[in-house]
Amino acid sequence: MSSVIKTGILMAALTALFGIIGAMIGGKGGMMLALLFAGGMNLFSYWNADKIVLRMYKAQEVDPQTSSGAIRRYAELTSALAARANMPQPKIYVIENDQPNAFATGRNPDNAAVAATTGLLRILSEEEISGVMAHELAHVKSRDTLTMTITATIAGAITALANFAIFFGGNRDNGGLIGAIAIMLLAPLAASLVQMAISRTREYEADKMGAEICGQPLWLASALAKISNGAARVVNETAERHPATGQMMIINPLHGQRADNLFSTHPSTQNRIERLQAMASQMGQSGYQPQPEHAKGPWG
Template sequence: MIGNSLKTAALLGLLSGLLVLAGYYLVGDERGLYAGLAIAAFTSFSSWFYSDKAALAAFQAQPLPQEEAPDLYERVARLSDRAGIPTPNIYIVRNESPNAFATGRDPNHAAVAVTQGILDLLSPEELEGVLAHELVHVRNRDTLTQAVAGTIAGALTFLGRILTFGALYFPVSRNDRRGGNPLAILFLVILAPLSATLIQLAISRTREFAADAGAAEITEHPLALATALEKLERVGHQIPMNGNPALSPLLIINPLSKEGLQSLFRTHPSTEARIERLKQLAEKLQTPALVSQTAS
């Protein structure tokens, strides 16, 4: 867990550094550094404060009345207690695509959203595995990490697409030479957004494995989550999940194709790899029981 946290912090720092460097290349002097720092600070604060509202709005999630799903509320409350966090608000996405996500800047301001499709598809035990996975994201503050990473990556892409156009017509160097600096343009248009995307994906993949392991610990049934992921992978690609693609790291299953070059830009580890790790965790949980039975 500590190793994952350090890796995530380093990747977030690298993302912020790319944004500062982009500002420097755009302006051509120290003012660009200050501009990059200001943009990084502003985007981080905005994503910290508004991440939950943005995610819920993007997927058109609505508050789920407790009387409509009392069993779901009971499960979330029980699993939240096991995870050691307050019970989050529960939202429903009226979409037949089976998926779920958590959002919020901290455990006291968190929400868990499930689609109608996932409620119809999974068994109670499988649904508990999914809910536990999302609650671990809340406990680990992954929801905030992903929001900050996505916002900074989006800011870099914005600089590359919008501000570089101005660099073609306004001074971008210390001697006020008009016209674009080819290296700066290359960095802003291609290298910075691509690097930011890859870093964002690396953060997401790291956190997914940790959330799977945490869910297995909370429920003590890792195979239930494994079978849930298998169902979600099979059905999820048949029914698209509408929403902002930039927020796809929040979802429990990546809605993008896993074939060809798109596999490089998957926001999650492969479902096969996640299932294999959960099976290994199940074996570890069974081993002490087998040992105690042998001893008796």
């Protein structure tokens, strides 16, 4: 199924859910207002959601021409991978955050951005950073970024609308206050389930394509192990405040004690690593020795 069709299905499903919640809160009038609002949000998200997410995480753009040292090296690695994949050069960002993670955003390859946290740059080797950024470029190349960005925006709005239900007391025909509480609890879960529908396959495919871009599946496998361990230990406050954006990250950024992990948008990290190891074996590769977790990456 093409990314355009997947995006259309997700937008339609989330928009319908938005309208249903509006109807349960305010009847037919509430439904119409919610659908009009959702339609406007879809259009706005298409053009602006990438900027919203980058601003949300306080991402700082990196200029490869004027930067130096570790920042310049990170930008050079990413630019070289984009050239290797025969892709337009994306905008490159750094996020000041101790949790190791990364994501890509943008409506198409010509208007794309990739971002990595300082926590990721500190703990990964240059080879592992290359594996991670190749994974993010794979999302860009397959146009997954449009799907991720729009669904994150609308799912977040659904959660916000559901929280409003408790203040308005809900539509009397749909259970009043009890119905409002049900909406508040179930609507975010439903939005998460829609996001899950394609996200696991998307991550596996990005792993595979990313390994092909950098030519070394074991680089990404080693990076995933380190990032998973680091993300479990370090709380990402921005992601906790905006959990709908978690599906954009290479590893689920939400804290391990949260119930969100029961409905994770990411496949098992161990399954991903095993697939990459099998891919490396098929390519006749073996023997990559990752640096220990306490070793400093180029940022450190």
